[in-house]
Amino acid sequence: MIPNLSRVGKTEQDFAAWVAAQQQRTEQRLEQLLPPSHVQPTTLHSAMRYSALDGGKRIRALLCYAAAELSACEPQIADAAACAVELIHANSLVHDDMPCMDDDDMRRGKPSCHKQYDEATALLVGDALQTLAFEVISAPQLYAHSQLTAYQQMRLVHILAQATGSTGMAGGQGIDLASIGKTLSLAELVTMHQMKTGALIQASILLGAISASDAELLAIRDFARNIGLAFQVVDDILDVEADSLTLGKTAGKDADSNKPTYVTILGLPAAKQHALALYQQAITALAPLGDKAQRLRELAGYISQRSF
Amino acid sequence: MIPNLSRVGKTEQDFAAWVAAQQQRTEQRLEQLLPPSHVQPTTLHSAMRYSALDGGKRIRALLCYAAAELSACEPQIADAAACAVELIHANSLVHDDMPCMDDDDMRRGKPSCHKQYDEATALLVGDALQTLAFEVISAPQLYAHSQLTAYQQMRLVHILAQATGSTGMAGGQGIDLASIGKTLSLAELVTMHQMKTGALIQASILLGAISASDAELLAIRDFARNIGLAFQVVDDILDVEADSLTLGKTAGKDADSNKPTYVTILGLPAAKQHALALYQQAITALAPLGDKAQRLRELAGYISQRSF
Numbered sequence: 001m002i003p004n005l006s007r008v009g010k011t012e013q014d015f016a017a018w019v020a021a022q023q024q025r026t027e028q029r030l031e032q033l034l035p036p037s038h039v040q041p042t043t044l045h046s047a048m049r050y051s052a053l054d055g056g057k058r059i060r061a062l063l064c065y066a067a068a069e070l071s072a073c074e075p076q077i078a079d080a081a082a083c084a085v086e087l088i089h090a091n092s093l094v095h096d097d098m099p100c101m102d103d104d105d106m107r108r109g110k111p112s113c114h115k116q117y118d119e120a121t122a123l124l125v126g127d128a129l130q131t132l133a134f135e136v137i138s139a140p141q142l143y144a145h146s147q148l149t150a151y152q153q154m155r156l157v158h159i160l161a162q163a164t165g166s167t168g169m170a171g172g173q174g175i176d177l178a179s180i181g182k183t184l185s186l187a188e189l190v191t192m193h194q195m196k197t198g199a200l201i202q203a204s205i206l207l208g209a210i211s212a213s214d215a216e217l218l219a220i221r222d223f224a225r226n227i228g229l230a231f232q233v234v235d236d237i238l239d240v241e242a243d244s245l246t247l248g249k250t251a252g253k254d255a256d257s258n259k260p261t262y263v264t265i266l267g268l269p270a271a272k273q274h275a276l277a278l279y280q281q282a283i284t285a286l287a288p289l290g291d292k293a294q295r296l297r298e299l300a301g302y303i304s305q306r307s308f
Numbered sequence: 309m310i311p312n313l314s315r316v317g318k319t320e321q322d323f324a325a326w327v328a329a330q331q332q333r334t335e336q337r338l339e340q341l342l343p344p345s346h347v348q349p350t351t352l353h354s355a356m357r358y359s360a361l362d363g364g365k366r367i368r369a370l371l372c373y374a375a376a377e378l379s380a381c382e383p384q385i386a387d388a389a390a391c392a393v394e395l396i397h398a399n400s401l402v403h404d405d406m407p408c409m410d411d412d413d414m415r416r417g418k419p420s421c422h423k424q425y426d427e428a429t430a431l432l433v434g435d436a437l438q439t440l441a442f443e444v445i446s447a448p449q450l451y452a453h454s455q456l457t458a459y460q461q462m463r464l465v466h467i468l469a470q471a472t473g474s475t476g477m478a479g480g481q482g483i484d485l486a487s488i489g490k491t492l493s494l495a496e497l498v499t500m501h502q503m504k505t506g507a508l509i510q511a512s513i514l515l516g517a518i519s520a521s522d523a524e525l526l527a528i529r530d531f532a533r534n535i536g537l538a539f540q541v542v543d544d545i546l547d548v549e550a551d552s553l554t555l556g557k558t559a560g561k562d563a564d565s566n567k568p569t570y571v572t573i574l575g576l577p578a579a580k581q582h583a584l585a586l587y588q589q590a591i592t593a594l595a596p597l598g599d600k601a602q603r604l605r606e607l608a609g610y611i612s613q614r615s616f
Contacts, residue, residue, distance in 0.1 A: 035474055040499070041482030044474055095435060100427035119408035120485050123431070124478050127403060130435065131473035134442045138465035150458030157446035157465050165439035166343055166352055170432050174349030177428050191348070 015298045019062060026061040026086060027053065029079045033136055047117045047125045048132075052090040055108040059231070059303060060085040060204040066295035067208030071216055074146045080136050081156060081207035087133035088164050088200060095126040096173070133160065137207075152210050163203035172196025176259065184260040190229065193262075197235070198228030205296075215288070222285035223293075227300050230278035234304055236261040237271055279304040323606045327370060334369040334394060335361065337387045341444055355425045355433045356440075360398040363416040367539070367611060368393040368512040374603035375516030379524055382454045388444050389464060389515035395441035396472050396508060403434040404481070441468065445515075460518050471511035480504025484567065492568040498537065501570075505543070506536030513604075523596070530593035531601075535608050538586035542612055544569035545579055587612040 030052055037046040061082035068078035097104040097112035098119060105115050114122035137156045142148065162168055172195030179192065202224040209220045240263050262271040282300045286293040338360055345354040369390035376386035405412040405420035406427060413423050422430035445464045450456065470476055480503030487500065510532040517528045548571050570579040590608045594601040 039475075041474070041479050041486060043486055044479060044482030048474060091435070095431055098431065100431060121482070123403055123406065123408060124474075124482050124485070126435065127399070127438065128474040128478040128482075130438055131469050131476075131478065134465060135469035135473055138462050138469055140459075140463070140466060143459065143462065150462050151451065154446050154451065154458050154462050154465070155448070157442060157462070158448060161439050161443035161446055165443055166349070166356060166432075166436040167347075168439075170436040170439065171349050171352060174352030174429075174432050174436075177432070178349060178351055 015295075015302075018295065018298075019302070022062050022065045022082075023058045025065075025079070026058045026082050029083050030086060033083060034132070043117065043121060044124055044128065047113055047121050048128055050116060051094050051113045051122075051125050052087060052129055055090070058082075058086060059299075060089055060200060062299055062302075063201065063204040063227075063296070064208035066299050067205045067212070067220060069295055070220075070289065070292045071209045071212035073208060073211045074148070076142065077146055077148055077156075077210065078208055080139070080142055081204075081210070084133040084137045084156075084160055085200060085204040085207065087129045087136070088160065088169070091126045091129040091133070092169055092173070092200075094122050094129065098122055101173075101177075130164070133164075148210070156207055156210055159203050159206050163199040168195055168199035168203075169197075172199065179260055181258050182260070184265065186265055189260055189262065189265055193232040194225075194229060197232040198225070201228035201231050219285055219288045219293075220296075223282050223296060223300075226278050226282035226285060227303060230275055230282060230300070231303050233262045233271055233275040233278060236263045237268065237275065239263070240268065275304060323603075323610075326603065326606075327610070330370050330373045330390075331366045333373075333387070334366045334390050337391050338394060341391060342440070351425065351429060352432055352436065355421055355429050356436055358424060359402050359421045359430075359433050360395060360437060363398070366390075366394060367607075368397055368508060370607055370610075371509065371512040371535075371604070372516035374607050375513045375520070375528060377603055378528075378597065378600045379517045379520035381516060381519045382456070384450065385454055385456055385464075385518065386516055388447070388450055389518070390512075392441040392445045392464075392468055393508060393512040393515065395437045395444070396468065396477070399434045399437040399441070400477055400481070400508075402430050402437065406430055409481075409485075438472070441472075456518070464515055464518055467511050467514050471507040476503055476507035476511075477505075480507065487568055489566050490568070492573065494573055497568055497570065497573055501537060501540040502533075505540040506533070509536035509539050527593055527596050527601075528604075531590050531604060531608075534586050534590035534593060535611060538583055538590060538608070539611050541570045541579055541583040541586060544571045545576065545583065547571070548576065583612060 034049050034052060035045045037049055039045055064082040064085055065078055067073075068075075068081070093107055094113045096102050097107055098114050104112055106112060110116070112122075113125055117125075134157060137160060138153070143150050143153050164170065166174065172192050175188075175192040176196055179188075184192070202221075205220060205224040205227075206217075209217060212220060239261065262274065266274060279300055283297055286297055342357050342360060343353045345357055347353055372390040372393055373386055375381075376383075376389070381389075401415055402421045404410050405415055406422050412420055414420060418424070420430075421433055425433075442465060445468060446461070451458055451461050472478065474482065480500050483496075483500040484504055487496075492500070510529075513528060513532040513535075514525075517525060520528060547569065570582060574582060587608055591605055594605055597604075
């Protein structure tokens with residue numbers, strides 16, 4: 001449903017190599033900043049590493065790096081921001097999987113944190129991963145060893161906090177909880193997903209773009225909003241179409257638990273049309289940025305396809 | 309066991325009035341910054357307010373305000389810092405009370421969050437209260453409308469993050485979990501409580517002292533370390549001696565759940581001696597600061613007695 005990436009300039013091979021390099025970079029940076037498993041409390045640290053390392057496609061980190069490249073953000077700032085959004089994402093996954101929430105036994109192809117450890121540990125792991133995200137982007141050495149102003153660094157913290165809390169990701173989860181078994185309008189569904197998934201996707205891009213000009217930011221914000229929504233529509237489609245092995249989590253979960261999704265509200269064909277429209281709006285938003293937005297374009301395709 | 313406060317200069321009435329005023333101020337500021345209950349997601353916001361408002365002695369906020377007065381910190385900075393530490397504290401209480409942790413049905417004299425709402429909501433409430441703490445102290449308007457430098461504001465975030473995460477409060481809870489049913493040495497118990505309770509108590513003081521001079525900070529840090537430990541020793545004593553009504557939570561809980569405490573390791577008389585020694589060390593640390601540290605001295609007595 002999405003144009004073949006080879007049409008958009010750079011080769012697929014080049015993009016795949018870039019993705020692999022950024023994924024590896026994210027993994028290495030997270031590896032370095034997560035407390036070692038031998039440091040007390042050993043179980044908590046081991047469970048934090050279990051939950052945050054070796055996991056997922058790192059789409060939020062990729063978006064952050066792509067936005068950083070576009071706006072000439074220094075590598076160490078991009079690293080900190082990329083790790084922070086992945087830590088917040090890991091925090092949300094660990095807590096979401098707990099029995100009182102989605103009660104999911106699998107995550108990223110392995111037992112979820114509360115199955116591998118226990119519920120109390122999973123609760124603390126989520127809390128501590130969230131805190132670590134804020135610790136990483138507020139580190140004084142980040143300011144000391146970069147061109148970043150302290151004000152810009154403070155903005156990093158504030159953008160991430162707004163995307164994570166009750167008016168962002170946690171708020172979207174709250175609406176999700178309250179909507180189980182209810183019929184939502186499309187507008188209500190959009191609001192829920194804009195908060196639940198879109199806010200952190202957007203923040204990932206905005207953190208990478210911390211050094212962008214006002215003109216660049218206009219285009220980047222528009223792109224971020226559309227791709228944040230596209231992400232969730234594709235997620236809902238995959239929940240129906242993919243098997244558990246491909247997803248790394250239990251497939252068909254949302255439909256089974258009677259949660260409203262884009263597919264249940266729009267039907268599968270219209271949901272696919274909607275994903276395509278959002279993808280195209282995201283691409284259109286990047287037009288003023290020219291070639292330097294190429295990675296973001298490619299990522300938009302990657303997110304919309306998720307078949308690489 | 310602690311010298312009567314009337315000996316330390318100002319009258320008890322004056323101190324009691326100051327405490328009441330700061331408690332009311334904290335309540336009002338939290339009331340303003342917590343999202344209103346009518347804003348979506350309404351259940352989450354209502355549960356956040358239920359858990360963070362109208363609660364406790366606000367000791368962390370009081371310490372923050374006292375340190376702010378001593379070091380001439382602007383009121384709006386002190387307000388933000390005081391609210392942030394109380395939000396982190398409320399986050400930890402909501403999560404601690406959950407069935408997979410301490411499974412406590414009462415908190416601050418009313419049903420704990422997961423009893424009043426449900427477990428999924430309590431999980432989100434804790435997460436969102438933590439995020440709100442970081443959002444409050446990273447707010448751009450705080451920087452715009454004060455003498456605080458952006459670097460100092462970033463320090464606020466970093467101090468709070470370090471105190472809250474796996475090498476601070478969450479880490480202490482992790483050690484606590486791992487130590488149930490085990491025999492801890494006094495040194496191990498001290499480490500656990502230094503992280504679990506002491507770190508946030510210390511951070512409360514250090515955030516209030518964000519504008520303090522290096523010389524002031526030396527004394528303040530020494531005070532903070534000692535009073536942070538004293539706080540937990542007194543807590544362990546109260547767990548044995550007070551009734552549930554006075555505590556506002558279930559008394560005798562730690563002893564019942566076979567958790568190591570200062571009382572179980574040292575015995576009650578030695579635990580009381582230890583609390584007194586820590587109190588005295590805290591007071592001694594403040595000597596170089598003279599009269600301007602009077603509120604901190606009074607608070608040290610308040611914490612050590614907790615009977616006002």
